Amino acid sequence: MEYVTPEGLRIDGRRPKELRRLDCSLDVLQSADGSAVFQMGNTKVLAAVFGPHEVEVRNQMKEDKAIIKCEYAMAAFSTGERRKRGKSDRRSQELSLVIKAALEQTVMVELLPRTQIDVYVQVLQADGGTRVAAINAAVLALASAGVPLRDLAAGCAAGYLEGHSLLDLNFQEDSAGGPDCSIALHPNSDRLVLLQMDSRLPMDTFEAVLNLAQDGCRAVASFMRQRLLEHTRKLAMARGAVRA
Amino acid sequence: MANVEKKVCLPGDLVQKLPEEGVLRLGPGLETREQHVAAVKSGVAHQNKSGSLLWLEGRQKRYIPAEGDVVVGTIVDRYGETFTVDINGPLLALLPQLAFEGATRRNRPNLKSGDLVYARVAAASRDLEPQLSCVDNLGRATVMGPLKDGILVQVTSSQARALLASPPAPVLQALGASLQYEVAVGQNGRVWVCSASPRTTVLVANAISASEFLSPLQIQTLVGRLVAQIQ
Secondary structure, eight states, X not given: OOSBOTTSOBTTSOOTTOOOOEEEEEOOOSSSSEEEEEEETTEEEEEEEEEEEEOSSGGGOOXXXXXXXXXXEEOTTSSSSOOXXXXXXXXXXXXXHHHHHHHHHHBOGGGSTTEEEEEEEEEEEOSSOHHHHHHHHHHHHHHHHTOOBSSOOEEEEEEEETTXXXXXXXXXXXXXXXXXXXXXXXXXXXXXXXXXXXXOOOHHHHHHHHHHHHHHHHHHHHHHHHHHHHHHHHHHHHTTSSOO | OOOOTTEEEOTTOEEEEOOSSSOOEEOXXXXXXTTEEEESSOEEEEEXXXXXXXEEEOOOSSOOOOTTOEEEEEEEEEETTEEEEEOSSSSOEEEETTOSTTOOXXXXXXXXXXOEEEEEEEEOOTTSOOEEESSOTTSOXXXXXXXXXXXXXXXXXXXXXXXXXXXXXXXXXXXXXXXXXXXXXXXXXXXXXXXXXXHHHHHHHHHHHHOXXXXXXXXXXXXXXXXXXXX
């Protein structure tokens, strides 16, 4: 199968260094303290944040910081083939830990000792890049919940197929078996908070793929920033705190 | 000094440079980062006229306790000499049983789980449970104390601030023109509503929870319509 045509187009018609269409909406759930839907192409993820609240299991309480509980789950209808997969299969558990690790570096946990923040991530449509889309959705949901954040972390993936570095792989490209490098980044301080890759790459190619993924993160971050700014301004304007 | 009044900020944004001299007090949602003031939440940055205070007004559903705030809390339990109170914050608050007007060891309020109180946050620190009190420094209740009957409405932090503002919020004014009711607004986003008849109480509660994003004119219409329904 050909992943990049001689004209330089990918299966879905993108250029190698092109992101999929991004979309997001904030405060979509009534009952959650903060929530967001984040969409990258056909990947669509819903995140809901509850807390900070009291720690549910006493012996997990940390005296000096908040604990973050993260639950990643895929809806049965999220993939082409309908399949029940809950939050307890191995893949979901791993992704929960990955997202939690990225969020722990983003949330200012030291400001909320002895508390717990719950982040529920539900994949509604899966088409590659769900872990980075989940991080983006979770960060937006945390921001809309008013949880203190160091920075608006943004995630993006990049891969390498047939001699091309490809940005933001979709499911077909992801299942080609090539390397897939998922990263998340704090755009203001340029700090990486997540770096994962399966398969292998030579050092210099890895460098190129990593740089491409970082550029992708910055683009995603500026999109998220713009949307969150619009949202915050809209809320402030509606209550008369700022003028149009 | 740069004028940051009414600037919309997002987490990680630098709001302004730290002043070369003098004292700048930062309110919630802000912290210093190197030589700048940075936002850690999203909201609108406000500054007082002299430029000595800087704070961020955001909109959130959870309450982060701050000393001096008045809150509406629900009694959860009783431990020895204190009540534990749910104030919609990260931790349960503690309310000493003697922190009521005229309370003595013999005569103290008998509150049960689920009862409501209007109280002041006497002490708040990130590492301790917040302390509440239903009396001021002179030992008088002023407006605080147990809340009887009525119902509870949950609003956001920004709407609670608007309801506490003076002159009174448009929705409270519009309702007050034709109805008699009592409200106790907590900065924790809980609003207690009570009146002589359940109908009025429910009407007031509905009007308050529907009014967050309405203009004064829309609120007039809404209240007019609701009042017409019950009369």
